[in-house]
Amino acid sequence: MADKVFEPGIVAGRLASDAYDAHFSDLHPPLDRHEAVVAADRCYFCHDAPCITACPTDIDIPLFIRQIATGTPDAAAKTILSQNIMGGMCARVCPTEQLCEEACVREAAEGKPVLIGQLQRFATDHLQEQGVHPFVRAEPTGKRVAVVGAGPAGLSAAHRLAMLGHDVVVYDARAKAGGLNEYGIATYKTPDGFAQGEVDWLLKIGGITIETGRALGTDLSLEGLQAEFDAVFLGMGLGGVNALGVDGADKDGVLDAVDFIEELRQASDVATVPVGRDVVVIGGGMTAIDAAVQAKLLGALNVTLVYRRGRDAMNASVFEQDLAASKGVRIVTHATPKAVHGNGAVREIEFDYVDADMKPSGQTLRLAADQVFKAIGQTLEGDALPRLEGRKIAVDATGQTSVKGVWAGGDCASGGDDLTVTAVAEGRDAAMDIHTVLSGGA
Structure with missing residues (x-):
């Protein structure tokens, strides 16, 4: 045996x-086109939709579901990805039953919510299977940003920064990019190499270089990154x-x-x-x-x-x-x-x-x-880090740490709830604040 x-x-x-x-x-076999349209038709398209409030990345859920219902899944995917560039992975692993679907009006009225997660997967898969990247980089700014950690927070920050015209170098201690999505999620949730496929698709934006086998504290120092780059984002997760x-x-x-x-x-x-x-x-x-x-x-x-x-x-x-x-x-x-x-x-x-x-x-x-x-x-590993709050890096509402020019997000930062979708939101929001600062804003 x-x-x-x-x-x-x-x-x-x-x-x-x-x-x-x-x-x-696959734990949840994907919806086909007919099933997706039928599921989309159950949405009330609420004007003040509680599902949006319940989504950590603030996706306009009624809009993307209406786009599926009207036969434009690629437009739906762009609506999703404009807020959550890792919408394909989040559709698979996000606890939608505790977030958007729990807040769904159908759930409150009937105990059977709209299949928001499965509809999100239908739209994002449809676009990604074509190899299409729906976003275009802005003109180069000449600014360079270091991202430590190629997990959901780091990749989300890198993509948004690249889209805004900055050049980004992402460092990760492991042999592959992806972080938790690649190494820490049950195999039956993301079979067939989806995590690496999503990373490859994300990098189509351009302007992002990934260097694996580079860890903060052994191969890299925060002081050295600050000297070389215009800004630093820490998203290395919890290694211990x-x-x-x-x-x-x-x-x-x-x-x-x-x-x-x-x-x-x-x-x-x-x-x-x-x-x-x-x-x-x-x-x-x-x-x-x-x-x-x-x-x-x-x-x-x-x-x-x-x-x-x-x-x-x-x-x-x-x-x-x-x-x-x-x-x-x-x-x-x-x-x-x-x-x-x-x-x-x-x-x-x-x-x-x-x-x-x-x-x-x-x-x-x-x-x-x-x-x-x-x-x-798990615990945070590393020396010479910004100020800690408990056992994580202390950050403000924009992701800024106690060290000027250094931001953090994801599991290594304070205030989050250790979800992939939250890490994506924190990476995105920190990137927007980095862009504001690099552009001369407060």
Whole structure:
């Protein structure tokens, strides 16, 4: 059954070969033209549309849906992309059920919102599949901007700056551009190389150079970038992972969930990725859900997700929680890790049940585990950074940091909610402020 053994119980190739294609195919098959028109016809085209307010990038949702309904999907795509240049990815991964679709008048009246996310995907895919880039660069300004991090925030900032006529160099520590979109999202959400395809399409604006394998703090310094460029945008995300902090946390088989997800994302064949028989995931966010669901899809027999608070406090949306349950993931709440047991490698993990104040109740839970994935938050890495607020770079409403000429956005900056769509908005808005300053504005 398995052709490669890593630890007892942790193997690759648990399933029949055709099962992997089914398990890791597109989570939401795209709408065809007829389905899109029918879905668009359900929109009321509200004058004071609550869905726009609920969208972090302020897309004119009724306008683009009307454009789909009238048979002009490319015009709809331009409406979307003018506000969110990564609208294709956001249509796939954005928690629309908590944002625009939750605010939809149809949702309030009928409990069935307009399919805003799927309609956004229909429009953006239609345009991108033609290889068309709908925007043209302004005349060169002669200004140069450095962007650190080729994730959603960095790429959004780079595109807007390039469109406004500035020359942009994007630095990223990894081998590929894309950041979270390339390395940190479940494979079944963006199959068929979509993340890299979107990056390639975005770069068609021109004026953007990407240099990979260049990290701030090792290959680059903020002071050096300031000396070379007219402005700097920091969008490098969060590179570190919080420690588990319990006895036995260093045992074999205790892994970071982000590394597991990255391995799956970069695998040419997901069947070669090893998975345990009894998997435990610790955390309550999207990373935890993605790790748990994919462990189950790889053939793990038992997958349990354990979170320290109640389900209503989980960062993962209700849709994602329900998705995990539908795939056979067991969700345990109000429990915190106490110890990892095993002789060299993990065999069990012990939890304390806790009350609403996070105090141990006196009851414990022990789960068999040959693989434990930590998804308990990430941390900012780097020295000589601008002033921090908590554990992130402090920024004002325009993205400016405490250092003159340096802006920041995305997961590394304060104030956001760690969503792709929010990172895109912050990158875009910081780029507009950079442009204002470079053009002589306040």
